[in-house]
Amino acid sequence: AQPSAPSPVAAPMRPLTWGQLNFLQTTDTHGWHAGHLQEPQYSADWGDYISFANRMREKADKEGRDLLLIDTGDRIEGNGLYDASNPKGQYTYDIFGQQDIDIICTGNHELYQADAAAREYTNTVPNFPGKYIASNLDYINPKTGEQIPMAQRYRKFTTKNQGIRVVAFGFLFDFSGNANNTVVQPVEKTIQEQWFQDAIREDTDMFIVIGHVTLHGPEYKALYKAIRGRNWDTPIQFFGGHSHIRDVAKYDANAYGLQAGRYMETIGWASLDGIRIKGKQLEKTSESASLSFTRRYIDNNLLGYYYHTGLDESSFPTEHGTNVSASIRDARKTLGLDHNYGCAPKDFWLNRAPFPSNDSLFTWLQDSVLPELVHLPERKGVPRIALTNTGAMRFDIFKGAFTRDTTYIVSPFISKFVYIKDVPYVSASQLLRLINNGGPVFEAAGLQKSQLTSPEHIAIKSDIIPEPEVYNPGPQSPLGGLSTPDLVPGYTTKDELGDDGDDTVHSPLTFYRVPNCIESRIEFPEKTPEKVDLVFIDFITPWVLAALTFTGEKYTKGDVLPYLKDGFTELLAEWIKQNWGQDC
Numbered sequence: 001a002q003p004s005a006p007s008p009v010a011a012p013m014r015p016l017t018w019g020q021l022n023f024l025q026t027t028d029t030h031g032w033h034a035g036h037l038q039e040p041q042y043s044a045d046w047g048d049y050i051s052f053a054n055r056m057r058e059k060a061d062k063e064g065r066d067l068l069l070i071d072t073g074d075r076i077e078g079n080g081l082y083d084a085s086n087p088k089g090q091y092t093y094d095i096f097g098q099q100d101i102d103i104i105c106t107g108n109h110e111l112y113q114a115d116a117a118a119r120e121y122t123n124t125v126p127n128f129p130g131k132y133i134a135s136n137l138d139y140i141n142p143k144t145g146e147q148i149p150m151a152q153r154y155r156k157f158t159t160k161n162q163g164i165r166v167v168a169f170g171f172l173f174d175f176s177g178n179a180n181n182t183v184v185q186p187v188e189k190t191i192q193e194q195w196f197q198d199a200i201r202e203d204t205d206m207f208i209v210i211g212h213v214t215l216h217g218p219e220y221k222a223l224y225k226a227i228r229g230r231n232w233d234t235p236i237q238f239f240g241g242h243s244h245i246r247d248v249a250k251y252d253a254n255a256y257g258l259q260a261g262r263y264m265e266t267i268g269w270a271s272l273d274g275i276r277i278k279g280k281q282l283e284k285t286s287e288s289a290s291l292s293f294t295r296r297y298i299d300n301n302l303l304g305y306y307y308h309t310g311l312d313e314s315s316f317p318t319e320h321g322t323n324v325s326a327s328i329r330d331a332r333k334t335l336g337l338d339h340n341y342g343c344a345p346k347d348f349w350l351n352r353a354p355f356p357s358n359d360s361l362f363t364w365l366q367d368s369v370l371p372e373l374v375h376l377p378e379r380k381g382v383p384r385i386a387l388t389n390t391g392a393m394r395f396d397i398f399k400g401a402f403t404r405d406t407t408y409i410v411s412p413f414i415s416k417f418v419y420i421k422d423v424p425y426v427s428a429s430q431l432l433r434l435i436n437n438g439g440p441v442f443e444a445a446g447l448q449k450s451q452l453t454s455p456e457h458i459a460i461k462s463d464i465i466p467e468p469e470v471y472n473p474g475p476q477s478p479l480g481g482l483s484t485p486d487l488v489p490g491y492t493t494k495d496e497l498g499d500d501g502d503d504t505v506h507s508p509l510t511f512y513r514v515p516n517c518i519e520s521r522i523e524f525p526e527k528t529p530e531k532v533d534l535v536f537i538d539f540i541t542p543w544v545l546a547a548l549t550f551t552g553e554k555y556t557k558g559d560v561l562p563y564l565k566d567g568f569t570e571l572l573a574e575w576i577k578q579n580w581g582q583d584c
């Protein structure tokens with residue numbers, strides 16, 4: 001762990017079940033490879049995860065089992081370790097590349113910016129030779145303009161200890177917000193391609209489909225149907241991502257899916273038993289059984305890693321893992337990520353508090369931050385409506401130091417304010433309601449409202465306000481000898497297989513859904529103005545233009561002008577410096 005990481009707190013634990021074939025999954029790590037430095041339960045770093053994977057591989061080898069590591073994309077954007085360098089990711093590609101991942105694919109975040117997509121092609125793909133799969137993604141060679149596969153379309157291999165024959169794919173959901181140096185082919189179209197049709201006819205013991213794809217979305221439904229249609233009982237193991245939740249799916253008795261949350265909070269664990277390996281007799285125990293699947297969502301901290309490996313502070317770390325932790329420490333130091341801009345007087349929550357409320361980060365943004373930031377000297381005195389999508393904000397602010405790192409954690413995107421001058425107030429005043437309600441006006445333009453909020457909203461369709469629960473430890477083995485523990489707040493996942501998936505027993509957290517966008521009205525006169533400047537984050541331009549058209553206005557991209565030179569991230573840091581003191 002990083003030197004400033006808080007020590008994890010002991011909690012009641014549920015053990016891992018090992019099978020023939022076992023998996024560790026990461027997804028949506030978004031640059032959090034230093035771990036969480038303000039939350040003890042997620043405080044292990046990428047170096048610790050390297051040690052953990054290594055120790056688990058040793059165990060698998062000793063017992064003749066197999067262990068595969070999976071990563072399903074969105075490795076970048078969301079943390080100073082990636083975002084604070086110039087060019088971005090100067091340190092993270094090497095750090096991430098130290099993990100020995102068996103099957104890896106791309107997320108949408110690797111593709112928003114052309115430079116990030118280029119680095120994916122030149123750095124990450126070669127860091128994982130033969131392991132990186134791009135089943136529905138092409139890259140456009142900047143020198144020749146030629147459209148080429150980002151990486152190989154699928155992978156055939158046999159596992160190390162049991163020789164299980166695997167055919168593996170790596171997909172991205174039907175994403176359309178990519179820069180123009182990549183091409184994402186819709187999954188349904190890819191299924192029709194000859195190479196895919198040939199691949200699903202391969203003689204194999206199992207299929208593994210990894211993807212930056214939600215487990216219950218249309219893309220995996222189509223892939224499941226295509227593979228199962230040709231292979232009536234071959235095991236299929238899916239790994240998902242994108243919606244940032246801990247999740248599982250049972251497609252049928254021989255097909256399951258796992259998704260390992262977000263931000264290095266969770267390491268996903270899946271185990272399979274009952275795979276029939278061609279030419280080998282099955283063990284007596286699983287001879288007649290169909291596939292058996294278990295899952296765990298491992299909280300990413302050292303106490304949990306010790307518990308699951310049966311090791312301790314001195315026997316757990318590997319030299320490789322320790323060296324990677326040291327590289328992360330050095331990179332953070334070089335980037336000045338601990339530099340304190342000011343001290344947050346209290347916690348501000350994205351989803352743990354309702355909007356609007358005193359504890360909501362969006363209320364703070366709307367009432368305190370935007371009115372001060374959205375100010376262009378040459379348009380002084382012009383009343384303005386400032387809009388941002390809520391998905392532009394990625395993480396809570398905790399009471400205490402708001403560092404250079406925190407600015408990227410909260411606002412990682414190159415979000416620039418743009419504006420349309422002198423928009424009739426009658427139209428401008430309707431935009432927030434229109435964008436928040438969504439509906440046909442946006443659908444007709446190919447815009448989905450789920451693209452405006454944080455990805456958690458894809459899966460969480462109503463507020464979660466837990467009842468106070470009575471703790472029942474059941475058969476779990478307590479860690480640290482606690483008998484009636486004060487549970488640490490955290491994930492209390494309820495998935496398709498039940499409520500016992502989390503490796504750590506937590507007290508539950510609330511989740512309040514928030515609107516797609518928020519607005520601030522700035523320098524408004526007492527009397528309703530005739531015209532206003534409409535200022536917004538550039539990311540939401542298509543929604544603003546579609547909504548304006550609906551109100552009867554005829555604005556095009558050409559009417560959208562730059563408003564402030566600095567991006568929101570820099571402006572936010574400046575606001576913190578001006579408004580919050582140094583007394584934490």
Ligand SMILES: O=c1ccn([C@@H]2O[C@H](COP(=O)(O)O)[C@@H](O)[C@H]2O)c(=O)[nH]1
Pocket residue numbers: 028074108109112242243389390391392393413414450451452453454455539
């Ligand atoms: O420039 C950007 C890019 C993205 N967003 C928001 O992020 C989500 C997507 O997040 P994932 O982690 O890929 O799932 C998108 O829906 C936007 O809300 C943004 O605001 N600005």
